[in-house]
Amino acid sequence: xxxxxxxxxxxxxxxxxxxxxxxxxxxxxxxxxxxxxxxxxxxxxxxxxxxxxxxxxxxxxxxxxxxxxxxxxxxxxxxxxxxxxxxxxxxxxxxxxxxxxxxxxxxxxxxxxxxxxxxxxxxxxxxxxxxxxxxxxxxxxxxxxxxxxxxxxxxxxxxxxxxxxxxxxxxxxxxxxxxxxxxxxxxxxxxxxxxxxxxxxxxxxxxxxxxxxxxxxxxxxxxxxxxxxxxxxxxxxxxxxxxxxxxxxxxxxxxxxxxxxxxxxxxxxxxxxxxxxxxxxxxxxxxxxxxxxxxxxxxxxxxxxxxxxxxxxxxxxxxxxxxxxxxxxxxxxxxxxxxxxxxxxxxxxxxxxxxxxxxxxxxxxxxxxxxxxxxxxxxxxxxxxxxxxxxxxxxxxxxxxxxxxxxxxxxxxxxxxxxxxxxxxxxxxxxxxxxxxxxxxxxxxxxxxxxxxxxxxxxxxxxxxxxxxxxxxxxxxxxxxxxxxxxxxxxxxxxxx
Ligand SMILES: Nc1ncnc2c1ncn2[C@@H]1O[C@H](COP(=O)(O)OP(=O)(O)OP(=O)(O)O)[C@@H](O)[C@H]1O
Numbered sequence: 001x002x003x004x005x006x007x008x009x010x011x012x013x014x015x016x017x018x019x020x021x022x023x024x025x026x027x028x029x030x031x032x033x034x035x036x037x038x039x040x041x042x043x044x045x046x047x048x049x050x051x052x053x054x055x056x057x058x059x060x061x062x063x064x065x066x067x068x069x070x071x072x073x074x075x076x077x078x079x080x081x082x083x084x085x086x087x088x089x090x091x092x093x094x095x096x097x098x099x100x101x102x103x104x105x106x107x108x109x110x111x112x113x114x115x116x117x118x119x120x121x122x123x124x125x126x127x128x129x130x131x132x133x134x135x136x137x138x139x140x141x142x143x144x145x146x147x148x149x150x151x152x153x154x155x156x157x158x159x160x161x162x163x164x165x166x167x168x169x170x171x172x173x174x175x176x177x178x179x180x181x182x183x184x185x186x187x188x189x190x191x192x193x194x195x196x197x198x199x200x201x202x203x204x205x206x207x208x209x210x211x212x213x214x215x216x217x218x219x220x221x222x223x224x225x226x227x228x229x230x231x232x233x234x235x236x237x238x239x240x241x242x243x244x245x246x247x248x249x250x251x252x253x254x255x256x257x258x259x260x261x262x263x264x265x266x267x268x269x270x271x272x273x274x275x276x277x278x279x280x281x282x283x284x285x286x287x288x289x290x291x292x293x294x295x296x297x298x299x300x301x302x303x304x305x306x307x308x309x310x311x312x313x314x315x316x317x318x319x320x321x322x323x324x325x326x327x328x329x330x331x332x333x334x335x336x337x338x339x340x341x342x343x344x345x346x347x348x349x350x351x352x353x354x355x356x357x358x359x360x361x362x363x364x365x366x367x368x369x370x371x372x373x374x375x376x377x378x379x380x381x382x383x384x385x386x387x388x389x390x391x392x393x394x395x396x397x398x399x400x401x402x403x404x405x406x407x408x409x410x411x412x413x414x415x416x417x418x419x420x421x422x423x424x425x426x427x428x429x430x431x432x433x434x435x436x437x438x439x440x441x442x443x444x445x446x447x448x449x450x451x452x453x454x455x456x457x458x459x460x461x462x463x464x465x466x467x468x469x470x471x472x473x474x475x476x477x478x479x480x481x482x483x484x485x486x487x488x489x490x491x492x493x494x495x496x497x
Contacts, residue, residue, distance in 0.1 A: 001028070002026070002063075003062065003161050003192040004194075005062075007059045007061070008059065009055045011041075011055050013394070014386075018041050021058070022045055024221075028190040029188070029189075029190045029191070030193070031193045031195055031209075032195065032211065033195045033196070033207040033211070035203070037236055037398075038398025040214055042165070043196070046082055046194060046196070050069075050080050050081075051069030051073070052072050062079070062080070079159050081161070082165065083147065084165050085397045085424065092139060095133065095135070101153070125148070127182065130145065130149075147169075161193075162191055162194070165196045166197055167197075168199060169198075169199075170423070183195075198424060203232070204229075209223055212235045212236055214235070214238055241431060245459035246438035248461070248478055249280060252277060253278050253444060254277050256279075256311065257298070258275075258309065259271060260308045261307040262297060262308075263307050264297065264302070264304050264305050265305055269469070269470040271290070273472060277444045278444050278446075280461045281464075282448075282449050282461030284454060285467035286468075286491070289467040289468055294467070295331065295450055299329055299331040325411070327414075328412070328415065329415045330354065330409075332417070332420075332421055345392060347390055351378075351406050354410070355411045376410075380409070382402070382429060384399050385399065398426055401421070401423065402433070409436070422456065455483065458478060458482075461478055463477055464478060466486055466490055467490075468490060
């Protein structure tokens with residue numbers, strides 16, 4: 001018996017055929033990966049499965065019975081739960097209240113049993129290995145952890161089909177291990193799981209089957225032990241992707257940025273480093289190592305306690321990010337969906353927002369020039385959209401990420417601080433972004449890449465700083481450096497060779 005069967009599903013957004021006769025099915029006790037490039041239609045397909053969108057044609061069956069969902073609540077009643085890429089939690093409610101929203105434990109039918117709610121929430125969160133206080137308001141919880149709260153919510157509602165849209169994009173390694181253990185438990189209980197990911201290495205670890213979509217069309221479904229990561233990649237992109245990383249840069253120029261004794265209570269302890277023209281400098285470190293705070297301080301988004309910074313040997317002391325922007329610094333924030341993008345604005349405005357003063361002439365925006373430059377960036381970064389005036393909220397997650405990078409390229413920044421630049425970006429687009437970053441460096445720009453993906457840092461950077469507990473504990477020229485070296489340093493241990 002199939003838990004979920006989607007047959008010939010098609011879906012249009014206006015004239016745009018986003019899903020074209022897709023077949024997809026999930027058995028009880030199966031973890032089924034759904035993969036494809038940014039904009040391939042993965043989220044749309046699961047939004048149809050969960051009653052958020054209505055398909056234009058095709059049928060959905062749950063336990064071999066035809067269903068016709070009118071809403072997400074309707075799908076939930078049939079046991080389908082979705083954990084979305086950017087969870088929609090209620091910010092001024094507590095974590096526990098968010099987890100139990102709509103089904104609070106009650107005393108005498110009417111009164112919410114808060115103490116039971118908190119106890120249950122703590123139990124579920126600890127199962128996920130998440131150290132989150134259930135009493136804390138969601139608005140005070142780092143955005144990175146919102147996904148964990150959403151998972152806790154889905155677990156509580158005991159679904160038969162659990163759909164996870166990029167569950168590991170924001171998780172640390174221990175959190176990911178907890179999640180995988182939980183997925184295995186669920187599998188044994190006969191729950192069917194749909195697992196969307198851009199981290200193709202995870203598929204062999206946790207999934208049984210994989211379905212690949214391309215441009216809204218079904219391309220293939222295979223048991224995972226019959227397909228390699230390379231084959232999956234080629235099916236996703238539709239060609240043989242051979243050059244993933246550009247060559248590592250060997251020569252750099254003059255000093256661009258110098259950071260001296262940068263200190264901030266509880267996050268940075270006397271950090272010193274320089275960045276040179278044409279350099280791609282990586283920063284590795286676990287959550288809490290200080291790498292994200294370092295980026296925020298350099299960009300003027302957070303205040304330092306002490307220390308000095310120099311740009312081309314001239315002291316800088318930004319009190320506000322706008323000063324950094326004037327100095328031609330660009331910053332792609334790891335929290336892009338929470339604070340980087342303007343969700344009610346068009347793609348064109350999101351791309352041009354950092355360049356407004358450049359594009360403005362006598363106080364009116366030169367819209368021809370804006371449109372021309374925007375189109376250039378869109379072509380450059382291969383952003384998938386219908387029209388540049390389209391609202392950004394309708395772009396797929398990975399394409400929104402590319403807009404963030406395009407914004408600073410359009411501004412023609414001299415320094416690019418990119419915090420998790422390829423989070424949620426498909427493998428084909430990642431290789432295109434790496435090429436762009438390499439081109440920026442070749443033009444003499446300075447690039448700082450903060451990434452939790454050590455392989456990415458080793459593939460792209462000529463030098464890697466490793467941070468641990470607010471300090472730089474390694475400054476490694478990328479020659480004969482291994483992932484293990486970086487992992488040892490990140491965890492506060494020395495390299496043995
Ligand atoms: N509400 C909407 N209105 C108009 N177009 C939309 C809407 N939602 C999605 N789209 C378009 O549908 C296409 C598929 O998007 P979808 O979000 O399903 O892609 P995806 O495979 O999940 O990508 P990603 O890996 O980037 O998350 C994209 O071109 C997107 O712009």
